[in-house]
Amino acid sequence: MPTPSAAEKANAHLAAAQRKIERLRDIKPYFIDLSLRENPVGARVGQTLQDKLSILPKIRDFGFDNVLLGTLDYAIPDEPEVDDDFMAYLRDHQADLNGCFAFTAMGIAQADGSFTPDPSQLKLRDYGVPNTLHEINLSKAGMAGQYDYETLRRSLPASIAWLNDNIRGDHGGRPRIIINIVDGCDALSENPDEAYSILSLLAEQPIAGISIEDDRGTYLPFQVGAIVAAARCFLPPPLKILVHVHTGGGFENASVIEALLNGADGAWGGLPKRSAIIGHASLGELIANLVRIGNPNMQTYRLNQLLPLAAGLQVLDEEEPVPDDLPILGYNAYRLPLSVFRQRAGRPMDLPPEAIGGEYRYRISPVVSDAPVIAGRLAEVTGRPAGDFPDEVLRQMIRLMRRDLRAGKRIVYDEPENLMDLYERACAA
Known part of the structure; x- marks a missing residue:
């Protein structure tokens, strides 16, 4: 049998990557939106009852069928949170709660067979929320002080x-129970055999599936993918496997992609980037990246609202702007310093801002900005069409910026006053 050539080996690698792209294009992910809880957890301000009442219809209108209303398994359960007020309000005003979830904690069964539901389970029942992300810990550190x-x-x-007996699910059916393993990556890495025994137990239970968290965002993407693949060995479809990955090492979005490629059905998270730590693999980013590769199922969502809605929700929670340099959702994500960086519709892996409700803007870098970028920034500052600015003046502006830097002058030309001064100097030259 002839030895494969270098080109044949190379083509095999490229073909393997293309098969992954095609798999991601075909997936119809199962999402639970947490913009009402995940985002305010790490925010400077948070959300009031009125904020939540305003946000919920926007999330529904965007296209999310599954929405988490809040957390009920918080510390000091006798001191209510805004989440309690929100769920009670929705119940009292006969709101449609189909598709809604809340976090709950596991009740405790004694050796004699008696069972005490967790306070969060009682609240879930009393508020009429039909579904739950039901949280457990599996690592030794996570279980310490709670249970063995x-x-x-x-x-x-x-x-x-207890949940199946006491909770009325969507449209009067059985509740959807997703067991959220808060320390899932830790447990499956540190104590795999014990974790496998719990996964085997869960496979026999009347639940919708499980969720695995990387709650510190410290596991590498290939580790998260392997953990999901391992869990899938014990939890065959139709049981769902979801993931939730925080920003710790900066590879959270790659980790979710790896999870999807290794058998995960979807993810839960907020639409904006903000989360319980400094950020998470947000549903906004994941949807945008699936649009980037041409997944047609993303057309279910009102994509023209994605960028403004996600950014607006983060501003609400923080009472300060979205960080300028945040990928996809930040102000500078689509501010061009050089026209060659423009992403174009129809080119593989590009995501023009218009596809998610944004638009291109311009940012002056004295080192690389070219004439189209300078004309675009001048148009933003003056309100005049970009075509009004002559090419010879734009080229002269580039020359002047280079000369200024060589002379040791460090000027922020992106600022309107400095830009107009540069323009006038160029016109006078």
Whole structure:
């Protein structure tokens, strides 16, 4: 058998990558939006009841069928949070809660068979929320001070049974119960055999699936992919596997992509970037990246609202602007310093801002900005059409910026006053 040539080996690598792209194009991800909870958790300000009442219809209008209303398994459960007020308000005003979720914690079953539901489970029932992300810990550190494996193995089926017996699900059916393993990456990395035994137990339970968190965002993308693939060995479809990845090492979006390629059905998170730490693999970013590769299922969402809605929600939670240099959603993400960087419709892997409700703007860099960028920035500052500015003047502006730098002058030409001064100097030259 002839030895493959270098070109044949190279083509095999490119073909493998293309198969991954095609898989991502075909996936119809299962999303749970957490813009009402994930984003305000790490925010400077948070959300009031009125804020939440305003946000919910926007999230629904954008296209999310599954929305988490809030968290009920917080510390000091006898001291209500805004989430309690929100869910009680929706219940009292007969709002349509189909597709809604809330976080709950596992109740505890004693060795004698008695079971005590967690306060969050009682609240879920009393507020009429039909579905839950039901949280457990599996790592030794995560379980410490809460329960051991023996207690967990007794309590988990009992807790699931209580939810199925006491919670009225969507349209009066059975509740969707997704077991959220808060320390899932830790558990499957540190104690895989014990974690496997719990996954095997869960595969036999009347639940919708599980969720795995990288709650510190410290696992590399290939590790997250392997963890999902390992979990899938014990949880065959139609059981769902979702992921939630925080920003820790800066590879959170890549981790979610790896999870999808390795058998995850989807993810949960807020639409904006803000999260419980400094950020997370947001649904806004994930949707944008799936649009980037041509996934037709993203047309379910009102994509022309994506960028302004996500940015607006983050501003609400923070009471300060979205960081300028945030990829995809930040102000500078689509401010061109050089026209060659423009992303164009129809070119592989490009995502023009218009595809997600944005538009290109311009940013002056004295080192590289070319004539089209300078004309665009002048148009923004003056309100005149970019075509009004003669090419010879634009070229002279480039020459002057270079001369200024060589003379040791460090000027922020992007600022309107400095830009207009440069323009006048160029016109006078």
